[in-house]
Amino acid sequence: MKYRFLLMACAALIFSCSSDDSTPDNVNPSGDMGVYLPLKSGNYWNYDNTSPDDLPTGSDSLYVKKDTVIATKTYTVLEVDGIPNGLFTGAISGSSIRKENNLLVLTGSTNALNLGEIPLEIAMNDFILLNAAATPNQVLGSVSGTFSQEVEGIPLTFDYTLTSTAGANFASHVSGTTTYQDVKSSTITLNLKISLVTSGITITVMAPQNVLTSTYYFAKNIGIIESSTIVAYTLQSFPGMTLPIPSSGSQSQLQVLRNYTVNE
Numbered sequence: 001m002k003y004r005f006l007l008m009a010c011a012a013l014i015f016s017c018s019s020d021d022s023t024p025d026n027v028n029p030s031g032d033m034g035v036y037l038p039l040k041s042g043n044y045w046n047y048d049n050t051s052p053d054d055l056p057t058g059s060d061s062l063y064v065k066k067d068t069v070i071a072t073k074t075y076t077v078l079e080v081d082g083i084p085n086g087l088f089t090g091a092i093s094g095s096s097i098r099k100e101n102n103l104l105v106l107t108g109s110t111n112a113l114n115l116g117e118i119p120l121e122i123a124m125n126d127f128i129l130l131n132a133a134a135t136p137n138q139v140l141g142s143v144s145g146t147f148s149q150e151v152e153g154i155p156l157t158f159d160y161t162l163t164s165t166a167g168a169n170f171a172s173h174v175s176g177t178t179t180y181q182d183v184k185s186s187t188i189t190l191n192l193k194i195s196l197v198t199s200g201i202t203i204t205v206m207a208p209q210n211v212l213t214s215t216y217y218f219a220k221n222i223g224i225i226e227s228s229t230i231v232a233y234t235l236q237s238f239p240g241m242t243l244p245i246p247s248s249g250s251q252s253q254l255q256v257l258r259n260y261t262v263n264e
Contacts, residue, residue, distance in 0.1 A: 033102050033132035036184060036218035039064060039076040040263040045223055048176075048258050049086045053251040056085035059258065068096055070107060086255045088214065088227035102132040104218075127164065130186050130218055134166035140186065152244035156205065159193040173217060175226040176256040182220040189213050192233070194245075205243065206235045225257040 044063035051057055061081040068075050075096035084090035095108045105126040128141040142163040149156055167185030174180075190212035194205040214229040232250035235243065 037223045038262045045260045046258045047255040051253040055253045058085045060086045060089040087229045104130040138166040140164040161191045180219040185217045187215045227255045
């Protein structure tokens, strides 16, 4: 169970990063490419979740809840109906999104995420989820931060860098059994290091590594049609020392759009 909680905590960091995000210059050129996540009231998306591991499956319904104003800017709040089963829908639920020209930017509310043994309380500000005008492999944004958390009496420090990168563009893309037109993708990667200090000595528990890779596919005038998330990590070996986290882990989950209602 602690293994699952660690992986879900990593997934939660997708949309729970520090407010000190960095956006490359010229990432939002003029000329609107269109709407890749319609954010009008009444819109909703139903997803089927599958996993070859012990992550939850079932289905999730994501819907537009309301508009909200943050620092004079208007955002749309998305929320999952009930308890989310999916990593993507669970991470995005409660977050606020707005469209700015070709960008979809996301701001997460500051709230405590109590995921098993690793409670997190972090926030983010206008992290770029998609740039419809970007070229493949273009870095859209990155954010780095540090937080400390005591886990089963052991004080751990987490250093992370979250990066969003433009993926491939598709004239058509098959997701599940449906073919969608004009699809763009983006990938979010979380690089994480875990360390602890004992007797004045800093010990690296987990060397910096990409522990999470999540790819999203956006269909024009529809929204996110698919998300694929892989979480994997390996800790350093410490003979005679027992850590509150399993030494390694790997899990994946796929969320595919089943049906939707969209008012553009």
